Amino acid sequence: MKHAYTWGGILVVVFASVVGDVLLARAMKQVGDVHDLWRRVGLWAVVSRTLGNANFFLGVTAMAVAFFSLLFALSWGDVSLVAPAAASLTFIGNAFAAKIFLHEKVDQRRWLAAVLVAAGVALLAG
Amino acid sequence: MTFRKYLVLAGVTVFAAAGDSMLSHGMKQAGNISLNHLQGILLALLNPWVAAGILLLLAFFASYMNALSWADLTYVLPATSLGYVLLALVAKFVLHEQVSPLRWLGIALISGGVGFVAGGPALTSHEHSKSPVLAKEARNVAPAVDGAPAEDVPAVGGGARR
Numbered sequence: 001m002k003h004a005y006t007w008g009g010i011l012v013v014v015f016a017s018v019v020g021d022v023l024l025a026r027a028m029k030q031v032g033d034v035h036d037l038w039r040r041v042g043l044w045a046v047v048s049r050t051l052g053n054a055n056f057f058l059g060v061t062a063m064a065v066a067f068f069s070l071l072f073a074l075s076w077g078d079v080s081l082v083a084p085a086a087a088s089l090t091f092i093g094n095a096f097a098a099k100i101f102l103h104e105k106v107d108q109r110r111w112l113a114a115v116l117v118a119a120g121v122a123l124l125a126g
Numbered sequence: 127m128t129f130r131k132y133l134v135l136a137g138v139t140v141f142a143a144a145g146d147s148m149l150s151h152g153m154k155q156a157g158n159i160s161l162n163h164l165q166g167i168l169l170a171l172l173n174p175w176v177a178a179g180i181l182l183l184l185a186f187f188a189s190y191m192n193a194l195s196w197a198d199l200t201y202v203l204p205a206t207s208l209g210y211v212l213l214a215l216v217a218k219f220v221l222h223e224q225v226s227p228l229r230w231l232g233i234a235l236i237s238g239g240v241g242f243v244a245g246g247p248a249l250t251s252h253e254h255s256k257s258p259v260l261a262k263e264a265r266n267v268a269p270a271v272d273g274a275p276a277e278d279v280p281a282v283g284g285g286a287r288r
């Protein structure tokens with residue numbers, strides 16, 4: 001039963017981080033290239049445009065949910081399982097989500113990278 | 127990709143790794159926090175390591191948002207994973223800790239993954255891939271690309287006007 005709680009917690013963390021990353025990425029694409037904007041309209045305009053973006057707000061909220069569910073998952077399971085599992089599954093989930101929701105061209109090169117990075121993080125994050 | 131953009135990606139990697147380790151160092155000094163003693167969180171904020179860690183993580187978030195404004199999510203994410211490699215290298219060469227063969231394998235896998243992505247384009251999402259400036263240039267160039275239609279178009283337009 002403890003096992004089920006732990007994996008349930010890990011899945012919630014992964015889901016919330018993927019949602020957060022996708023929303024933040026979409027928000028920043030809507031804001032536009034920060035370097036260009038900074039040069040044209042100044043830093044303050046870039047900051048207020050970012051903070052005023054609805055997707056940015058939702059993305060930060062999702063990241064907060066991910067953070068607190070990670071704390072819960074850590075209290076149910078071992079760090080050596082929860083931390084690497086959550087981190088590496090988030091990389092795989094993000095590759096799928098970026099392809100579906102952000103229409104990024106996730107080619108063979110990027111799939112391979114997502115799998116390699118996920119495996120590497122699983123080995124290092126424990 | 128300009129030098130400045132590589133600096134932003136380096137910021138994503140370094141700020142995340144440094145912020146996380148300072149925060150964890152500080153929290154170990156500050157001690158356990160329980161739901162019954164929430165004032166412990168406020169006390170922890172007074173710890174200089176915790177405060178510095180939070181500032182660095184804010185810097186990480188700013189560089190992460192900066193990078194996402196001009197690059198794909200699947201391009202920026204591998205850069206964040208380089209932080210794990212950085213931490214392992216710091217453990218080995220600065221703190222002189224033992225790094226196990228499995229961890230070296232992890233370092234090799236992440237580095238390989240980052241190398242694969244870094245060799246490709248930074249931005250592929252087609253709906254955003256053209257900045258307004260580039261789109262305007264493309265429009266100006268388009269009629270000149272195939273010569274015959276370029277001559278036809280103004281003629282048709284002119285005819286309609288007359």
